[in-house]
Amino acid sequence: MEFKEAVREYCIQEGRRIWFKKNDNVRMRAVCKDENCGWLVYAANNTENNYWQIKTFNDDHTCARKTKNKLANRKWLARKLVKKLRKYPNLRHCEAAQYFKTKCDLELSMCSLTRALGDARAVVYGDAAAQYGMIRDYGLTLLRSNPGSTVTVGVIPQPNPDDKPIFEKMLGWSFSEDLAWWPDLVCNWTRCKQSHICDCICNCPY
Numbered sequence: 001m002e003f004k005e006a007v008r009e010y011c012i013q014e015g016r017r018i019w020f021k022k023n024d025n026v027r028m029r030a031v032c033k034d035e036n037c038g039w040l041v042y043a044a045n046n047t048e049n050n051y052w053q054i055k056t057f058n059d060d061h062t063c064a065r066k067t068k069n070k071l072a073n074r075k076w077l078a079r080k081l082v083k084k085l086r087k088y089p090n091l092r093h094c095e096a097a098q099y100f101k102t103k104c105d106l107e108l109s110m111c112s113l114t115r116a117l118g119d120a121r122a123v124v125y126g127d128a129a130a131q132y133g134m135i136r137d138y139g140l141t142l143l144r145s146n147p148g149s150t151v152t153v154g155v156i157p158q159p160n161p162d163d164k165p166i167f168e169k170m171l172g173w174s175f176s177e178d179l180a181w182w183p184d185l186v187c188n189w190t191r192c193k194q195s196h197i198c199d200c201i202c203n204c205p206y
Contacts, residue, residue, distance in 0.1 A: 003043055003052040006097060008071050012104055015065035028052070034063035066108045072100070077116035079107070085124045093117060124152070132167050139170070 004023065007030050011018050016039065022029035025045060032039040042056040077100070085091050093110075096117055100106040108110060125131070139151035155165035 002069055003045075007041060008076065012069055012071050012076070012106070014061070015062055015067065015069065015105055016063070017066050017069055018071070032061065032063060036062040039063075065105070069106060072104070072106055072108065074112055074116045074119065077113065078119035081117055081120035082123050085120050089124075091117075135167065135170060176203055 004020065007018070007028075007173070011030075017033040018030045018039070019033055020028065020030050022042075026047075027042070027044050029042045030040065038058055039061045040056065040058050041054065043052045043054045045052050080100075081096060084096065088095075093114065097108060099115055100108055100113075135153055137152055143149055144153050150171075152171045154168045154170070156168050157165050
């Protein structure tokens with residue numbers, strides 16, 4: 001519901017704790033969690049024209065600003081972090097915490113921020129295991145589009161023969177009639193904290 005999210009965004013920015021007393025597809029009422037504070041917003045959905053209309057709005061908060069807010073839940077945090085990760089791929093946990101502190105004056109728990117950062121990375125980079133599983137297809141595509149090339153995918157064998165090997169690196173070479181052999185693609189990824197796997201090695205020499 002766009003209107004509810006707009007109220008959430010506004011209250012997080014203002015440092016106000018509220019709860020949605022009434023929340024359905026027809027009506028929405030939000031009030032301040034402080035019983036002595038008269039802040040409230042009430043809106044009704046105009047289904048005929050498909051928009052929300054504010055009927056009552058008292059924007060006078062008498063309570064103090066809060067730096068901890070449950071409105072900033074995991075889903076909200078992840079949505080904000082997706083934008084940051086696309087701009088800063090190497091965004092660290094401490095930098096994410098500082099971003100929310102500076103922008104919204106929010107103090108977040110390490111647990112909630114870590115989970116939200118993981119969700120955001122999954123959105124930006126996709127499921128890591130699925131991506132590594134596509135490496136063989138990527139290598140075959142390179143070979144089809146560049147005849148006479150070599151693609152090698154290196155893996156780290158596991159002690160247990162039943163365990164799939166862990167992806168280590170990918171090397172690609174292309175051949176041109178005008179030029180000698182030259183490296184077209186050299187990717188060397190070290191093993192991440194999670195065990196990403198590669199189902200097989202694609203090694204088709206020239």
